[in-house]
Amino acid sequence: MDKFDVIIIGGGHAGVEAAFACARMNKKSCLITNNLDDLGKMSCNPAIGGIGKSHLVKEIDAMGGLMGIAADFGGIHFRVLNSSKGAAVRATRSQSDRILYSNKVKEIINSEHLLTIIDSEVSEVLLSNSKSKGVKLSNGKSIHSKKVILTAGTFLNGKLFTGEEEEEGGRIGDKPSKKLADFLLSLELNSGRLKTGTPPRIKASTVNWSVTKEQPGDSPRPTMSFITTNKIHPQQMSCHITRTNLKTHEIIMEGIEKSPMFTGKIEGLGPRYCPSIEDKIHRFSDKNSHQIFIEPEGLTSKEIYPNGISTSMPKEIQQRMVNSIKGFEHAEITKYGYAVEYDFFDPRGLNHSLETKKIENLYFAGQINGTTGYEEAAAQGLVAGINASLAIDDKAAWIPKREESYIGVLIDDLVTIGTKEPYRMFTSRAEYRLLLREDNADQRLSPIARKLGLLNEERWMSFSKKLEDIEKERTRLQGFKLSLSQINDLNKNANAKRKSSISALEALKRPEITYERLCQKLKIQPERNEIALDVTTNQKYFGYIQRQKKEINKVKKNENALIPEKTDFNQIEGLSNESKQKLSLVKPKTLAHAQRIPGLTPAAISLLLVHIKKKSIQKNNVA
Amino acid sequence: MRDTSDTIVACSSPLGRGAISLIRISGPDLSFLCGELGIKEIKNKEARVKEIPLQDGFKEKCVLTFFKGPNSFTGEDVLEISCHGNPLIVELIIDFFVDSGCRRAGPGEFSLRGFVNEKLSYLEAEAIDDLINSENILQLNASARSLSGKFENKVDELINELIKLRVYLESNIDFSDEEIIEDFDTFKANLNSFNNELDDFIKDSNASKYLIEGAKVIITGPPNVGKSTLMNSLCDENASIVSENSGTTRDIIQRSVKIDNISFLLHDTAGITAFSDDPVEKEGILLAEGLLSDCDLVIEVLDVFTESYVRSYDKPVIKVENKSDLSDKFRKDRIKASFLNGEGVEELKKEMIKKLNLPDMLDQITFSARSRHTKLLKMAKIELALAAKVDSIDALELIAENLRIASDFFGEIKSPYTSDELLGKIFSTFCIGK
Ligand SMILES: Nc1nc2c(ncn2[C@@H]2O[C@H](COP(=O)(O)OP(=O)(O)OP(=O)(O)O)[C@@H](O)[C@H]2O)c(=O)[nH]1
Ligand SMILES: [Mg+2]
Numbered sequence A: 001m002d003k004f005d006v007i008i009i010g011g012g013h014a015g016v017e018a019a020f021a022c023a024r025m026n027k028k029s030c031l032i033t034n035n036l037d038d039l040g041k042m043s044c045n046p047a048i049g050g051i052g053k054s055h056l057v058k059e060i061d062a063m064g065g066l067m068g069i070a071a072d073f074g075g076i077h078f079r080v081l082n083s084s085k086g087a088a089v090r091a092t093r094s095q096s097d098r099i100l101y102s103n104k105v106k107e108i109i110n111s112e113h114l115l116t117i118i119d120s121e122v123s124e125v126l127l128s129n130s131k132s133k134g135v136k137l138s139n140g141k142s143i144h145s146k147k148v149i150l151t152a153g154t155f156l157n158g159k160l161f162t163g164e165e166e167e168e169g170g171r172i173g174d175k176p177s178k179k180l181a182d183f184l185l186s187l188e189l190n191s192g193r194l195k196t197g198t199p200p201r202i203k204a205s206t207v208n209w210s211v212t213k214e215q216p217g218d219s220p221r222p223t224m225s226f227i228t229t230n231k232i233h234p235q236q237m238s239c240h241i242t243r244t245n246l247k248t249h250e251i252i253m254e255g256i257e258k259s260p261m262f263t264g265k266i267e268g269l270g271p272r273y274c275p276s277i278e279d280k281i282h283r284f285s286d287k288n289s290h291q292i293f294i295e296p297e298g299l300t301s302k303e304i305y306p307n308g309i310s311t312s313m314p315k316e317i318q319q320r321m322v323n324s325i326k327g328f329e330h331a332e333i334t335k336y337g338y339a340v341e342y343d344f345f346d347p348r349g350l351n352h353s354l355e356t357k358k359i360e361n362l363y364f365a366g367q368i369n370g371t372t373g374y375e376e377a378a379a380q381g382l383v384a385g386i387n388a389s390l391a392i393d394d395k396a397a398w399i400p401k402r403e404e405s406y407i408g409v410l411i412d413d414l415v416t417i418g419t420k421e422p423y424r425m426f427t428s429r430a431e432y433r434l435l436l437r438e439d440n441a442d443q444r445l446s447p448i449a450r451k452l453g454l455l456n457e458e459r460w461m462s463f464s465k466k467l468e469d470i471e472k473e474r475t476r477l478q479g480f481k482l483s484l485s486q487i488n489d490l491n492k493n494a495n496a497k498r499k500s501s502i503s504a505l506e507a508l509k510r511p512e513i514t515y516e517r518l519c520q521k522l523k524i525q526p527e528r529n530e531i532a533l534d535v536t537t538n539q540k541y542f543g544y545i546q547r548q549k550k551e552i553n554k555v556k557k558n559e560n561a562l563i564p565e566k567t568d569f570n571q572i573e574g575l576s577n578e579s580k581q582k583l584s585l586v587k588p589k590t591l592a593h594a595q596r597i598p599g600l601t602p603a604a605i606s607l608l609l610v611h612i613k614k615k616s617i618q619k620n621n622v623a
Numbered sequence B: 001m002r003d004t005s006d007t008i009v010a011c012s013s014p015l016g017r018g019a020i021s022l023i024r025i026s027g028p029d030l031s032f033l034c035g036e037l038g039i040k041e042i043k044n045k046e047a048r049v050k051e052i053p054l055q056d057g058f059k060e061k062c063v064l065t066f067f068k069g070p071n072s073f074t075g076e077d078v079l080e081i082s083c084h085g086n087p088l089i090v091e092l093i094i095d096f097f098v099d100s101g102c103r104r105a106g107p108g109e110f111s112l113r114g115f116v117n118e119k120l121s122y123l124e125a126e127a128i129d130d131l132i133n134s135e136n137i138l139q140l141n142a143s144a145r146s147l148s149g150k151f152e153n154k155v156d157e158l159i160n161e162l163i164k165l166r167v168y169l170e171s172n173i174d175f176s177d178e179e180i181i182e183d184f185d186t187f188k189a190n191l192n193s194f195n196n197e198l199d200d201f202i203k204d205s206n207a208s209k210y211l212i213e214g215a216k217v218i219i220t221g222p223p224n225v226g227k228s229t230l231m232n233s234l235c236d237e238n239a240s241i242v243s244e245n246s247g248t249t250r251d252i253i254q255r256s257v258k259i260d261n262i263s264f265l266l267h268d269t270a271g272i273t274a275f276s277d278d279p280v281e282k283e284g285i286l287l288a289e290g291l292l293s294d295c296d297l298v299i300e301v302l303d304v305f306t307e308s309y310v311r312s313y314d315k316p317v318i319k320v321e322n323k324s325d326l327s328d329k330f331r332k333d334r335i336k337a338s339f340l341n342g343e344g345v346e347e348l349k350k351e352m353i354k355k356l357n358l359p360d361m362l363d364q365i366t367f368s369a370r371s372r373h374t375k376l377l378k379m380a381k382i383e384l385a386l387a388a389k390v391d392s393i394d395a396l397e398l399i400a401e402n403l404r405i406a407s408d409f410f411g412e413i414k415s416p417y418t419s420d421e422l423l424g425k426i427f428s429t430f431c432i433g434k
Helices: A013-024 A053-062 A067-074 A098-110 A178-186 A246-258 A277-283 A315-323 A374-392 A406-416 A441-452 A457-478 A484-490 A515-522 A529-540 A542-559 A577-586 A591-595 A602-622 B030-036 B087-099 B109-116 B122-133 B137-147 B150-174 B184-213 B227-235 B279-292 B345-355 B371-389 B393-414 B420-428
Strands: A004-009 A029-033 A047-049 A075-081 A091-096 A115-119 A122-128 A131-137 A142-150 A156-162 A165-168 A191-198 A201-203 A213-215 A239-243 A291-296 A303-307 A333-335 A338-345 A362-364 B008-011 B018-026 B047-053 B059-067 B078-085 B215-220 B253-259 B262-268 B297-303 B317-322
Touching: A004 A013, A004 A131, A004 A374, A013 A029, A013 A098, A013 A115, A013 A374, A029 A142, A047 A053, A047 A067, A047 A374, A053 A067, A053 A091, A053 A374, A053 A406, A053 A441, A067 A075, A067 A091, A067 A098, A067 A374, A075 A291, A091 A098, A098 A115, A122 A142, A122 A178, A142 A374, A156 A178, A178 A338, A246 A277, A246 A315, A315 A333, A362 A374, A374 A406, A441 A457, A457 A529, A484 A515, A515 A529, A529 A542, A542 A591, A542 B393, A577 A591, A577 A602, A591 A602, B008 B087, B008 B109, B018 B030, B018 B087, B018 B109, B030 B078, B047 B087, B059 B087, B078 B087, B109 B122, B122 B150, B150 B184, B150 B393, B184 B262, B184 B371, B215 B227, B215 B279, B227 B253, B227 B262, B227 B297, B227 B317, B227 B345, B253 B345, B297 B345, B317 B345, B371 B393
Parallel strands: A004 A029, A004 A142, A029 A115, A142 A362, B215 B262, B215 B297, B297 B317
Antiparallel strands: A047 A091, A075 A091, A122 A131, A131 A142, A156 A165, A156 A338, A191 A338, A201 A303, A201 A333, A213 A239, A239 A291, A291 A303, B008 B018, B018 B078, B047 B059, B059 B078, B253 B262
């Protein structure tokens, strides 16, 4: 008998989300972490959400996950980014107090009775016949389980760089799990190296706030979760903005040869979207100044996080650079910035369920798969947790679809395209962006979560109520007729040439007519924000939504063209070796999936098709 | 689909008598075959004269040219054999190679190999097809230029510009907290100039499409006005039945005529009336309506008795009034005609050419475009025009959506592989040996 259904290695954002999902699906599971304090720890900048990322958080929340709730309990600053743009690309971002955040995470998972949490170090995954059977702890003890989810991939074989100094390790102060790392290397999975960096931290009391620009949070204050209200938010803090100047750039140029990024010591590829300050100055030499967001690290924290000046230059240069910045003239650095280079495993070695192709019953989630960010990690933890649980019940995996969620985009990108730089979510990765709004994540996913048994009654009731209210509001607006002059009234520069009147609902399709003005005109009480937003957006996007749905149906046809499980891609005649390698690596299950593999030529796709056809004809002839 | 691992042989020049015929062989067995012919070593692109032993001691003196893969048309080793242009000799030579283990190539198989080995892009494969089917020097020039990559280069250029526009939008959406240099007005100006460039390209593509594929013309109008009479007089034969009864034409009658080097595919259709009870005639009217949405040019025929007939078309229209011999009164905005005695036909022909809006110098058309290309370009254009209409920076995500769809259409021009039938279609329309 297995002692547990699922063992989760690691208590970061992927680990806790995976454990929480397993518990909700009634699986007896065990989370093993080598430091109980690390549960739900925000090891870098304590921000949750942001463009593309908030979509993930809301989706995790719609699936009944914990990240959104913890972000609301820990959030000390909330803002909606892109607020002037359409609903699809609006994104909520929060700063957390890291202590409040991780306390909430601990509280949530500690209350799950089916979940055991063990403070210990895992040294290896137990294998027999390429299947995982459980784990072995460094004290020699073995624990058996049906499934293992490995999320402890933070900075595997990490190397830290500050100037010309070099040091083994993960985050500063973290002990790297060397044994587990060695074990993973022994599995001979495809791996690569990535790098990322952090800015120096600054003692808050040494900042001259009066010369920085204050950026308060939004009012009214948004929430991260669908089921919380902003009343639960703790005391709020402001962010501040300052900028680099020519003097700063001069100092950086002086030290640039000593930066490990430039001396060639770091091989791993860093994220293009989040370059270090020395990178920015090197690449955009015509810019005289770069923006820095001064972000609070917590209500009681004595440090601030200067977002925008991540660096790995020598300490002495970091100090001078910081002091050259307005407001930081007398700033004291509490921790120097550093770059870290680490291993990840090529996520193309995973199925869409996040189970490794090589070892049955073993799932990978989080940074180990080449992603960066808490949200990306949590999303994978959720998927791995759900699929490990489903597999135990002999049920088909839940494969989130690209047209259904950012989680689907994330998983599909990882297992199909893989990644060369730390993978971060952006809205532009989602081709069906207009359908995937943060505010409708619940409509897209909660029914699925309900079926999977992930939603409690409270969430389901609140979701059902929202749906009902949306329907009511649509019907209400449908009932009001607007005359031609009323419409023109609402819209200064329009001259509607319609013959007949239209309904208030129809009028919302016009770009210039806002919900608020419409309600004023009709002298009716506006509905609460989330209802108004949904009704309005569905009208404003109407034509676009119809089209995206059509496109999805078109793609679905190819999604239905299955590539048989046992296809040997090396047998396909005429295929170039490169194409054979790509196909063998990803092992696409459908034609549509194969088409998304980068670098596969149309010719290769056609040959693949021909091959499948031929095989199926041969099979039919035999039968 | 066929194997791509064996050696194939076929005649690559048109069948029939001519001065010279060309036989092409491609595949892995060429050095073996050369050995059979007694050639020990042959260098890349070297031509040599050799006698090939055929039946009953008959020998044919041929010129053999060898192309070493991957630097050949198919990407494999290729042998080209020029012999006398006699179909019997060609057959005997092919037999010789088949006996030595080659297989007769199916339609389009050489191009398929070139395509599979990434020697040919999809667009080049199409251009080869055009080149071979060219009927006049204008077509020939255009498709030769296309094959040299002119069309593809232009498409690539547009795709790159479109990417730049999208980069602006996407970075403004995904990095709105960063400071982005370019402003919305500059973006709009760039979008507009892109649209103008695309318009010019569509115009050229259209012209070249007419040159290669011809223009699709529909003759429409009320019943019994003389549509079929016009059809017959344009193509100089009795293609359509003419009678004094209204509702004579029901099926669509097709004929192709050439005017000034351009092919026109004429379609005579059922007269359009709201008052028909006859189910067959109604069906004919439906067919005619369907064609209207898929043609390049409309000829609307009325006669001097037609009281009023108002229709609008989203295609260029030529308006004609027939039976001028029967009345002194006629509408001013129409070509006056009497098809029974040929009046107005020449003027109509001129107008047909004019309405295609061809560039002045047809011989300067730099590529061959097909209706597949122009259709996709026009679809992209519709999206971009919608995007250009959005005036507010607040709807960036909608502009971005239009541009995304537009770039998908561009992508489809380059690689239309969404289903297998397409591939089958393309390569089986190639004739053997290309
Ligand atoms: N007098 C005169 N009669 C004409 C002329 N053109 C056509 N007709 C006659 O008009 C009648 C109808 O001609 P069609 O060509 O069959 O007309 P249609 O438009 O094809 O008719 P449907 O197919 O029935 O819609 C025939 O009897 C023709 O001979 C013309 O220029 N002058
Ligand atoms: Mg007729």
